[in-house]
Amino acid sequence: MSFLRNAWYVAGWSGDLGTAPRRIRVLGEWIALFRLADGTAAAIGDRCPHRFASLGDGKLVGDSLQCPYHGLRFDRDGRCVHNPHGDGSVPAGSGVRSYPLVERHGALWIWTGEPGRADPAAIPDFARFDDPALAVSRGYLKVTAPYELVTDNLLDLSHAAFLHPFLASPDAADRTRTGVRQEGNTVWSQLWIEREPVTPLFRLVWDHPDDQAEMRSHMRWTAPSSLYLDVGMTPDGIDPDDSPALPSAHLLTPETEGSTHYFWMVGRNRGQADAAIGERIHAGIARAFAEEDEPMIARVAENMDGADFWSLRPMILAGDAAAVRARRILAQMIRAEGATPATPDATRIPAIEGTQHGHHRN
Amino acid sequence: MSFLRNAWYVAGWSGDLGTAPRRIRVLGEWIALFRLADGTAAAIGDRCPHRFASLGDGKLVGDSLQCPYHGLRFDRDGRCVHNPHGDGSVPAGSGVRSYPLVERHGALWIWTGEPGRADPAAIPDFARFDDPALAVSRGYLKVTAPYELVTDNLLDLSHAAFLHPFLASPDAADRTRTGVRQEGNTVWSQLWIEREPVTPLFRLVWDHPDDQAEMRSHMRWTAPSSLYLDVGMTPDGIDPDDSPALPSAHLLTPETEGSTHYFWMVGRNRGQADAAIGERIHAGIARAFAEEDEPMIARVAENMDGADFWSLRPMILAGDAAAVRARRILAQMIRAEGATPATPDATRIPAIEGTQHGHHRN
Amino acid sequence: MSFLRNAWYVAGWSGDLGTAPRRIRVLGEWIALFRLADGTAAAIGDRCPHRFASLGDGKLVGDSLQCPYHGLRFDRDGRCVHNPHGDGSVPAGSGVRSYPLVERHGALWIWTGEPGRADPAAIPDFARFDDPALAVSRGYLKVTAPYELVTDNLLDLSHAAFLHPFLASPDAADRTRTGVRQEGNTVWSQLWIEREPVTPLFRLVWDHPDDQAEMRSHMRWTAPSSLYLDVGMTPDGIDPDDSPALPSAHLLTPETEGSTHYFWMVGRNRGQADAAIGERIHAGIARAFAEEDEPMIARVAENMDGADFWSLRPMILAGDAAAVRARRILAQMIRAEGATPATPDATRIPAIEGTQHGHHRN
Numbered sequence A, B, C: 001m002s003f004l005r006n007a008w009y010v011a012g013w014s015g016d017l018g019t020a021p022r023r024i025r026v027l028g029e030w031i032a033l034f035r036l037a038d039g040t041a042a043a044i045g046d047r048c049p050h051r052f053a054s055l056g057d058g059k060l061v062g063d064s065l066q067c068p069y070h071g072l073r074f075d076r077d078g079r080c081v082h083n084p085h086g087d088g089s090v091p092a093g094s095g096v097r098s099y100p101l102v103e104r105h106g107a108l109w110i111w112t113g114e115p116g117r118a119d120p121a122a123i124p125d126f127a128r129f130d131d132p133a134l135a136v137s138r139g140y141l142k143v144t145a146p147y148e149l150v151t152d153n154l155l156d157l158s159h160a161a162f163l164h165p166f167l168a169s170p171d172a173a174d175r176t177r178t179g180v181r182q183e184g185n186t187v188w189s190q191l192w193i194e195r196e197p198v199t200p201l202f203r204l205v206w207d208h209p210d211d212q213a214e215m216r217s218h219m220r221w222t223a224p225s226s227l228y229l230d231v232g233m234t235p236d237g238i239d240p241d242d243s244p245a246l247p248s249a250h251l252l253t254p255e256t257e258g259s260t261h262y263f264w265m266v267g268r269n270r271g272q273a274d275a276a277i278g279e280r281i282h283a284g285i286a287r288a289f290a291e292e293d294e295p296m297i298a299r300v301a302e303n304m305d306g307a308d309f310w311s312l313r314p315m316i317l318a319g320d321a322a323a324v325r326a327r328r329i330l331a332q333m334i335r336a337e338g339a340t341p342a343t344p345d346a347t348r349i350p351a352i353e354g355t356q357h358g359h360h361r362n
């Protein structure tokens, strides 16, 4: 397995990064996150080049991050800008890598590839969650499995009938139609379920006399691992746009080859001002992810025991079409990336080009 | 190290497999255990061929096991017999391996080798525990050590004097005679201890005025790892067959190369109807195994640190004769098996030969 | 990484080895420690040559250590001197390695190299802690990091200003002068801090009206990993020898390549009879080591992820001079040792030369 490096990944929710720095592992690399005095978020390599302490465990001094071990300070570009010891000089070329970082849709998007290719326009569109007509709740889950298995899970929602009593009816498979759509490198996995009894989740926002409706559940995948779910239940004779909808985002960031940061958010177009409804939706979804999906996906990873997915000759069912397409697109993108000149290696190449002259403390 | 594959191993106690399926790892392979509607026990490969969920975590639907992830169903032969999605067709050759399984002496015996060679007559004889004159109690322990080290422990019971105050006197070594007997591939390790004070274990069933007796402790080993212990204390002038006896079975199933399922049962020919006596015998033995044997054997495994037993040049004492014979017989059997055509590999060769035509849901 | 084998390492505090044997891992090898009837401490290989149980889990019988599994007994030279089974004979050459052991300065010093080269005169000098004018307290900490990283920590005490509010002022770097001295294979790392406010640690023993003083903090390193810290605060116009001093020893013993036994002791030349002061000094230092140094050093080890120190091209600051010298001296000593005939290998070569004749129990 390998990662797509020239891509935007979510490194955290904006609201979770305050004045205290944080550290997070992304694509196997530890990254320090912090905010400048004016609130701008920044991301630099976590490992201090002096004695390898974690900058993300340090503290902010003005606009720079101070190493917790011997106090060197680094700016948002990863440059060492202060040495408190001796004559205060800083050896030329001292620094760590810095990562392009953009705040959007309430998330911190980090670019793990070549800095020069980081284009914020390539961040997948989740503008729906910026719409004030929607109340949004955000969550996080660590999944002990490769991110591809989480993508598989999300692109085949037929599992909901078997795994998630809160989200689907056990006999939904009998009333389900599926479809797959591909637009460039975007894949849609679509489910329509006829005469679906209002699910326990939708009951929390239900305001129509019918107790069943047409359910749509359309998952959009954008490479490498950002997913958007348009889910709604539409009673007979009602416009889908006016019906209850609970769209969600599923933002997967590989932590290592065997573990995944799963950032999710869910919006509601009913009871937006009712905090209790928001909490019940959040709790129900969080429980389904943490107690039903995560153990299942972790078990699958355990059962695969590190083997390559295709080498295990998975049985392919109709519902797998979208997941298979996504896997193929991603594999192709990763291969293409491998063919281009190598991306910078944080370990060997200091982020700072050229020579920085030693400077003195004042 | 390697395993003898063409052999019967205990995969569980009959009484522990009810209507809920279970999963157990045997010789490194995960196996799903379940019962058909009529109670017949069955064993099939645990890993669903679709997306690799665990069938043993699923549920029974009629005579088949339903995968907990997307609902495929498998019968006792490992065939996929139901696909709830789309047109319900099942790709040809879809299935998992199935394992011959026999219920006998209260245990589920599984055959891990070539199915065609599975002969129930080869299950070692533990008929003594079917005798209604004996009350039997069953237990289980996971041992963090290769099964060979548990066999070593059991074939040299001279350790009881040093490790198990409940089972032997600390000075028993001075009064002990030993013997080894081999009958084909069966090895007996025999101890006779003269003037042994009635042990705390035997005191629970003691009904004779003497407070010491001749103790016999005869362990029978059948390859690969089924052991039977005929243990009794015979007061002077009494027929051994009429004396208190607490025979036990020690059924070792390799879980992985470094861990062992230890199924044990103990019978008593005194106080059979007295549940309190049964509980005290069970508790005393369970404690000796869990708190004295297991930590010792696990420590030995740790001290060996993965090295081959013989490469460490173990010092050989008189009491090791039986264990050494058993090791030699087993090594020879494993070598012989390696020379025959390979056993089926659950990962690569589907259990289902020929072509199964897709079928439709009704 | 590798270890210097021909060296003295601390295997424990004298006061912690009573009548119960102990086991400790040193340089990757498990060692059993015990005391003879007259109190003499002894160290032999922990792994019983019979079935590989741990002798350090056994019990003392007279002057020998009895294996907890089948009762073989070993003397201080590692010779098997008693077999309780059969005719009691002991196969020739049966035994384990024995290690030279010396008790000095309250510690058990073990020699891990060639026994013939063990010279007690080579034990580093910590006689200051034997001086009755000093009250001494001893502690222990397991560090999850290679011992070299603990040495680095100790030889660059400039980190105290950033990591240890109990031990230094946060702005101490501005008032610090440093020096390095080398005498043969001994390295001194010296810090002088002007106008240092009396630290919380020194406040516990402070008896002078001034609330600041010149602080000296001189760390002596002796290969491979014994460190002595001469630390004191001297008010203006007072003789340093009459000023409050809290000298300490930092005795590092590699447990494995990735973990370190950290034995430390601290003396005080004030309030020697006041147990409460002793306890507060002990608690404050123990907390700084366990809650500030250990997590930092463990994090550094984690961030290095097994890579060679120099391969990571550490940035070198003025304060690193001593640590870098120590690393170079040690690397040279380890290389030199590798060029000499190999040290005995406990696993393959029995410690007992020649042939020991079987003997009988009486």
Ligand code: FES
Pocket: A048, A049, A050, A051, A052, A053, A067, A068, A069, A070, A071, A072
């Ligand atoms: S490790 Fe960061 S300043 Fe020393």
Ligand code: FES
Pocket: B048, B049, B050, B051, B052, B053, B067, B068, B069, B070, B071, B072
């Ligand atoms: S993993 Fe078993 S049905 Fe999908």
Ligand code: FES
Pocket: C048, C049, C050, C051, C052, C053, C067, C068, C069, C070, C071, C072
């Ligand atoms: S293992 Fe030590 S006597 Fe058997």
